[in-house]
Amino acid sequence: MHLKADTRHRVTVTLNGRERAGYAEPRTLLSDFLRHELGATGTRVGCEHGVCGACTVLVDGRASRSCLMLAVQAQGRDLQTVESLAREETLNDLQQAFRKHHALQCGFCTAGILISSTEFLTRVSRPTETQVRDMLSGHLCRCTGYTGIVNAILEVAETRDHEVSGPTDKEQENNNV
Amino acid sequence: MSLAPSMTTTNEKQFIGTRQPRLEDEVLLRGQGRYGDEVPTPPGTLYAAIVRSPHPHARLKAVDSSRALEMDGVHGVLTGEDVRQWALPFPVGVRQPMEHWCLAVDKVRYVGEPVAVVIAENRYLAEDALSGVTVDYETLPVAVDTEFAIESGAAILHEKVGGNVVSDRTFRYGDPETAFAEADRQVSIKVRFPRSSCMPIECYVVLAQFDPANSAFDITSNFQGPYALHSVMCRALQVPANRLRLRTPPESGGSFGIKQGVFPYVVMMGLAARKVGAPVKWVEDRLEHLQGASSGTNRVSTLEAAVTREGRVTALRLDQLDDCGAYLRAPEPATTYRMHGNLTGAYAIRNLAVRNRIVMTNKTPTGLNRGFGGPQVYFPLERLMQRIAVELDLDPLDVIRTNLVPKGAFPYRSAAGSLLDSGDYPAGLEKGVREGGLEELIQRRDEARREGRYYGIGYTAAVEPSISNMGYITMAFTPEERKRAGPKNGAVSTATISVDPLGSVSVHVSSTPQGQGHQTVAAQIVAETLGVPLESISVNVELDTGKDAWSIASGNYSSRFSGAVAGAVYKAALKVRARLAALAAEQWNIDSDDIRFSEGRVYVEGTDQSSSFHRLAGATHWSPGTTPQSEPGGLRETAFWTPPELEAPGDDELINSSLCYGFIFDYCGVEIDAITGAVRIDRYVTLHDAGRMLNPQLVDGQIRGGFAQALGAALMEEFVYGADGNFQSGTLADYLIPTSVEVPEPVILHMETPSPFTPLGAKGVGEGNNMSTPVCIANAVADALETRDVELPLTPSKVRILMGIEEPPRPEGVGEPETEATASSGSRLRARDSVELPGTPNEVFDALLNPQTLAAIIPGCHGLEMTGENEYRADVTVGVGMIRARFDARVSLHDLNPPDSLQLRGYGSSAMGSAEAFATVTLTALEGNRTRLDYDYEATVGGRIASVGGRMLQSASKMIIGQVFSRFSRRMGGGTSRFLFLQRLWQRIRALLTGKGGPS
Amino acid sequence: MKPATFDYTRPGTRREACDLLHEFGDDARLIAGGQSLMAVLNMRFAQPGLLIDIAGIQDLHYIEDRGDYLAVGAGITQAELLEHPGLAEKVPLLAQAMPWIGHAQTRNRGTVCGSIAHADPSAELPLCLTALGGEVVLEARKGKTRKLPAHEFFQGILTTAKRTDELITEVRFPLGQGNERYRFREVSMRHGDFAIVALAVRICGDRTDLTVGGVADRPVRRSMTGNDARASWLNHFAWSLNAQDDAHASAVYRRHLVRELGSRLIDECSAQKDDTHAPQG
């Protein structure tokens, strides 16, 4: 495979469970491809040098900076963005907890943080506050002072853990939501 | 005093003052928010990238865009020439012959100043073409240090002004001279408050269209107000205000004052759209933002206090030197005057003398920044209070207690004219002491100190002004000048409520929120006043100057929402309510005062008289003929509200600079690591009295956010400039914003003393900690280290040096002697080195004069062409590791003194920045037909390279210059390889002999 | 901040990659995790003609315990190594130091070998490799390989002994011996920032090694034996590094940390019994 500069190439990805294709030059950033080519604008861009975390998406299940990846590198990969979290009517538990704990103000950093937290919660079932803060350090939020975000994540971790170890009918109920 | 009657009856549902989750959140959490970059673009939209100056100060000799115009996808380049033809400079807030244009026209005055705009089919192509614009600069000496810039002999930014001080005003209130003469003691302090910014995560966005048929601009931008700047933009664009339609997107990714600074780009992109005859979009990137967007004003303050033995301050003398950067960009010098009325803070100090000077330096222009003017005032003032305690051997808390405005004195007219609206400061302080656990902190400090650890406690008392008086900016003028210009005062706020034919309620406010939850609070007020469900209300906060009710004070600044805009919402809701009540009263033939609004119904208590809200409201649309005569039909009410207390300043120079003044009392305990100097916050307590809280959850959110920003300003954030004017904080790895790990959770305490001057009794609460926290932490550090000279940001390095490092001397022969390069001399490197070469000095000298040698020894040189005697031009690609920059380089040889010495000069420029080096080369004959070449050099790097490469710049320059001479040595046949081999061998032998380390 | 144009290729084998490197020379850049390179491309500080993505080379994706060292292939991310079972027993220093590399989100993509190749003087992995006396394995066209010890590999700021036509295929971290103790400490401005000073101590019997990152133009290791007077040895070490000022920390401070924090760390390390339970950082 050798992709020429200045030429737009077809890139196919699985975005939020659906196969999607678009065109990108070799130099097109994944963040630009997602936002402007595939219209998944929920992922934001705040620095384009890997520090702010606003552009974080899941690439094959791992939280990654989409500003530090090329669209062509995502060929054939599984991508998950903030748009995948809510069902039609309801926000997922993490989103609801963010709302409850006033974990967002302007919301510009939020998509990236939700995505990192999504991966984190699948990896660490009962995190300590230190672990949560450590994971969050890859994101800059200028509005909230982080308190609400930390509390929301801790609460979701606890409820999920409880649900997992709780009675099966409760799990059942959860699955029906 | 007009408190909301919401509390009138018990069974009308209450929303105001409750913790409501936000209406904004659902959209944002789903990723559906529409920020500036998501605003739909018209077909054919082109994209802009900006050519920016790599120099802090230079004359623009020529801007040549011909190569760019030939590049792929480029549609046009806007330059200073176009701007001169179509636009005017921005109006300036002082009477001085200085000009600020949206693009540089004669000189550039700061690194990152826009010079030209490239407009192309997409941003990638536009950036490609940046290198196709060649700018010929003649660099000029710089004025960087604020105090140095006012000295005679300093380089002058605006020549016609004749100096860098563009405003110098003095004020005198009470009788400070007598107070000083009679004082028991005088205590003084001089401090520097640095530059930083509350920097939002979303950068600037502008989408501009020009309509030649009407000579009108239609521009969408994430501007935040104040809309007084709309007039400034119109002036620059030379259009009447109704020919500049300015709109804001539904969502904003934060601002904190900083988005005010987008306005020059609004004008610039408007002109760019005119230039190419197509819509133009520009999305600022983070590097542009860091170096060129905006900054808080840095200030040098000298304060003197006349003090009684008991620590009572009887007079204050302030000398404030405000560094507004390269241009006085509107609304500056507002930083200086926003706090003018309340310069004495929370204290009853009756005598005051003030001198304010505004200075221009080669730095980014300053502008609004959350806490605006506040931290610059409280940092010196509260440091001074702490010093008074130390010098008079008093408890710092007692010094604060002694000086607070007493209970019962409200409304209290301060020395410089602020009318402190309400409060009970002593009670607030005692509540803070009690509920925040001060006693425990003091025990902790005592214990820590017994163990020899560094622990300190700091305090701050402050008033937080909100709802600015538009008149305060005119304080920069003398009373005579003000008279000539006509009075400016007040703070008009607006809100519109409409009820549609189906009875649903829509609210519009011109407050351009940036994440504070205005929609939720507006809905809370309307839900309560009109008795409709909160969720059913739609609140639109997009502002469109072409359609919406707005005024110059509109916008999001000076924490004006809760006090002013929410008040206007409430007024508008009352108007709607009154109309509906009149309608119902007539239908039911009762007194309208008996009518209640709740849960979607309008009814009379205790009767079966009742109607659904939507039916009653719908009647104004569907059957206006049946409504009372007074009812005009349709249902839409706009309220304008302006507080009478905000008067224009008079001849007495008194100014009530804000409408409301909240009270803050903060204290904190910090511990400092004895080895690293890192400051750890043990506990931070912050008490706020912001009047009535409309939504306590949002209030706490504001406090936490402001606190985190202030912590950054206190401990790590700074826009650093080298003495050479180069900007060194060019990435988010250089400009450090605190992360979740660095921000502790403050203990938040509340008190509610309603404001008598706002419709709902609320005051602003958005900026308090930005004002109080930096100095509170600094006071704690000063206490811990028992030192006077604390300077922000308190980085571990700075703090540890403050604690004293007794450094053992450099062992003989170890390492290199310290070079002269220091952080403050910026990206300049001075060093010396030498190589040994085969051949006599004459041979070596001749070789150096040979262009072929030069071409061979300059790393990455492609083609060297002679342009004069011993003058060359070359295309050079240099770098270290993966980093490469391609320079258009000039190389020349000077001061030829064969065969002993010469000077080698190189200058290179590229889209990445510039580099300059001078090397003095001396040749000494050695035995055996060899020569030692000593080179003593100075290298300076500017522009983007300097602003992002800080950490590695010195080593990198050194390495590259070293390469020149090692290549020379190799070319002379000396073979560095052999040289290196010998060196390595020697290192090995030495290692064996001393047993210390291997080759490293 | 968008990269300049380049061609992009993703070879499937090392051989192909090496052939491309040979063919395109300095005009080509390898990209692994992109966590350093992409930022540089976005800022246009590098404008290569060709980007060679090594993510497609399957046989670089391994972590192998080879008895006396742990071999980490160029396809392995920092997250994968950190999650490697038994890392804390095998190479305790890595387990202590790696959580300090950037953030979880950058470790998810950044590779171990990429960090070594990048040779940032403040980076943790070059420090660990130097401290442990590890090796770098390089491969050029026609399967030509060479092995370089860390101290020969790192040559200066962002500069290594790797030739433009070489690929790092693996790095080798010596396994911890039972009788060694390690201690790592870093001072940085914020969590996840590059180190102002990073220190690693290894104590083995009567020999103490101190490795310092963030001060000189590369990580530097020195050994102290029982006969050295610690204070003057540390002072000697501190001055030999030619510390420099930058916007966040001064040279004086850096030397101070080498002396004082170095001394503290040596104490802590000596007092420590079982290395596997050392606190992380």
Ligand SMILES: Cc1cc2nc3c(=O)[nH]c(=O)nc-3n(C[C@@H](O)[C@H](O)[C@H](O)COP(=O)(O)OP(=O)(O)OC[C@H]3O[C@@H](n4cnc5c(N)ncnc54)[C@H](O)[C@@H]3O)c2cc1C
């Ligand atoms: C926000 C942020 C914070 C960070 N903080 C830290 C930190 O604290 N400490 C730290 O050490 N790092 C830090 N980094 C950088 C680190 O994450 C990088 O991962 C690492 O330096 C490079 O690894 P990579 O795989 O991403 O390499 P790339 O970026 O892909 O490549 C880096 C360089 O190495 C070359 N290269 C890569 N692989 C090979 C190979 N196999 N053979 C030859 N050459 C190769 C490339 O050509 C390029 O020149 C940070 C990065 C970010 C974005």
Ligand code: FES
């Ligand atoms: S935009 Fe990618 S990390 Fe900031």
Ligand code: FES
């Ligand atoms: S909510 Fe605004 S940046 Fe996080």
